[in-house]
Amino acid sequence: HPLPTIVNITSCGRTIGIGNGSGLVVIGGPCAVESEGQLLETAHAVKEAGGHILRGGAYKPRTSPYSFQGLGEKGLKILARAREDTGLAIVSEALDHVVYDLVEEYCDIVQIGARNMQNFSLLRRAGRSDKPVLLKRGMSATVEEWLMAAEYIVSEGNPRVILCERGIRTFCKHSRNTLDLSAVLFLLKETHLPVIVDPSHACGVRDQVIPLSKAACVIGAHGIMVEVHPEPEKALSDGPQSLNLQEFALLMKELEKVQALC
Ligand code: PEP
Numbered sequence: 197h198p199l200p201t202i203v204n205i206t207s208c209g210r211t212i213g214i215g216n217g218s219g220l221v222v223i224g225g226p227c228a229v230e231s232e233g234q235l236l237e238t239a240h241a242v243k244e245a246g247g248h249i250l251r252g253g254a255y256k257p258r259t260s261p262y263s264f265q266g267l268g269e270k271g272l273k274i275l276a277r278a279r280e281d282t283g284l285a286i287v288s289e290a291l292d293h294v295v296y297d298l299v300e301e302y303c304d305i306v307q308i309g310a311r312n313m314q315n316f317s318l319l320r321r322a323g324r325s326d327k328p329v330l331l332k333r334g335m336s337a338t339v340e341e342w343l344m345a346a347e348y349i350v351s352e353g354n355p356r357v358i359l360c361e362r363g364i365r366t367f368c369k370h371s372r373n374t375l376d377l378s379a380v381l382f383l384l385k386e387t388h389l390p391v392i393v394d395p396s397h398a399c400g401v402r403d404q405v406i407p408l409s410k411a412a413c414v415i416g417a418h419g420i421m422v423e424v425h426p427e428p429e430k431a432l433s434d435g436p437q438s439l440n441l442q443e444f445a446l447l448m449k450e451l452e453k454v455q456a457l458c
């Protein structure tokens with residue numbers, strides 16, 4: 197095996213992907229940037245609780261064209277302001293290659309979403325970037341397809357790819373998706389890329405986010421990404437799976453306990 201790929205996120209001084217003992221990287225923030233007030237309040241809470249990276253969608257891949265689509269560049273500007281205020285690094289999704297330039301200009305990490313995992317022109321564009329890429333697993337992608345998607349980015353010249361398991365479609369009705377932790381274990385063993393887990397999109401319900409985050413930590417994932425909102429019941433997207441600020445602080449405490457045991 198080649199040496200593990202370690203992705204440095206210089207703006208927050210963290211690295212992702214050194215393995216156990218180096219500390220879990222926690223990415224928190226709202227599904228979508230909705231306003232400056234909403235994002236700054238969340239950013240300060242994430243920072244205070246010990247989170248490392250702030251997430252927030254400015255371009256949202258919504259099932260319905262009538263749902264909130266994100267604030268676009270205004271959202272990216274708000275994220276940049278939050279980074280200035282808190283020192284947290286920021287990650288946001290590039291929905292297509294047209295907006296890639298803007299997202300990479302503002303953000304420390306560019307996210308490629310589940311729906312775009314096999315958008316090959318987007319993957320090639322990400323490969324020509326010098327910013328790290330957070331590549332989510334497609335909702336019905338095999339691990340091999342996912343790794344080949346990563347290969348598109350790496351083969352264009354960008355080795356800084358972070359894999360993010362976010363649940364896959366199964367027959368179950370009790371959960372939005374099914375969190376495939378054994379895929380995470382497989383990847384931790386078989387690839388040199390950092391692997392993180394997004395329990396929020398995997399389960400779709402707030403109650404399961406903390407336990408699934410702990411499970412991801414126990415099996416050695418390099419990080420987790422969770423949705424956090426100051427008022428989840430008022431969120432413009434993914435409210436039911438978003439932790440409130442107190443719950444995020446509780447999550448951080450619980451993860452500390454788990455890490456002390458590992
Ligand atoms: C997200 O992280 O906001 C998102 C849309 O996730 P996914 O692409 O995994 O559905």
Ligand code: MN
Pocket residue numbers: 227228397423433434
């Ligand atoms: Mn979301």
